[in-house]
Amino acid sequence: MIEALLTMSGVHTSIGAYHILHGVDLVVPRGKLTMLLGRNGAGKTTTLRTIMGLWRASSGHIKFAGNEIAALSTPQIAGLNIAYVHETMGIFSDLTVKENMLLAARGAKRISDIDDTRLKWIFSLFPAVEKFWSTPAGKLSGG
Numbered sequence: 001m002i003e004a005l006l007t008m009s010g011v012h013t014s015i016g017a018y019h020i021l022h023g024v025d026l027v028v029p030r031g032k033l034t035m036l037l038g039r040n041g042a043g044k045t046t047t048l049r050t051i052m053g054l055w056r057a058s059s060g061h062i063k064f065a066g067n068e069i070a071a072l073s074t075p076q077i078a079g080l081n082i083a084y085v086h087e088t089m090g091i092f093s094d095l096t097v098k099e100n101m102l103l104a105a106r107g108a109k110r111i112s113d114i115d116d117t118r119l120k121w122i123f124s125l126f127p128a129v130e131k132f133w134s135t136p137a138g139k140l141s142g143g
């Protein structure tokens, strides 16, 4: 049997007066890549934002690793190591790549607080991050 890491069952979400999600059921197995596909306006972004607590589910259940998370705040959900990458860049274009990384790093006040091994791993995956380290992040290409 495949173990479910994240499950949504019967989730309803409204944005203001608009009832957007009508009973979403979703199972994300542990250790697998799951894609959510659908036409424009189908509710993919709303589903992801609901998981992150950026929109509040009005009913239904969202469980992560067996625990109900629907009532948690976004920082609490992020603290469980669930991350959400926006479709827009969501970076501070006037700050350097280094300053952006520091802002995003949990609990780090200076670069030396970031685990060196982790930073080297990030550089190996994305060499441009190291190359443009002291460059305004807005100068990076979209890719």
Ligand SMILES: Nc1ncnc2c1ncn2[C@@H]1O[C@H](COP(=O)(O)OP(=O)(O)OP(=O)(O)O)[C@@H](O)[C@H]1O
Binding pocket: 015, 018, 020, 038, 039, 040, 041, 042, 043, 044, 045, 046, 047
């Ligand atoms: N802030 C909002 N206020 C009102 N309606 C919204 C808001 N955000 C999304 N919607 C509506 O909710 C529905 C689902 O939108 P959503 O953005 O979740 O779709 P999507 O599947 O991510 O679409 P796309 O493929 O275009 O990214 C759409 O009808 C959209 O117009």
Ligand SMILES: [Mg+2]
Binding pocket: 044, 045, 046
């Ligand atoms: Mg979307």
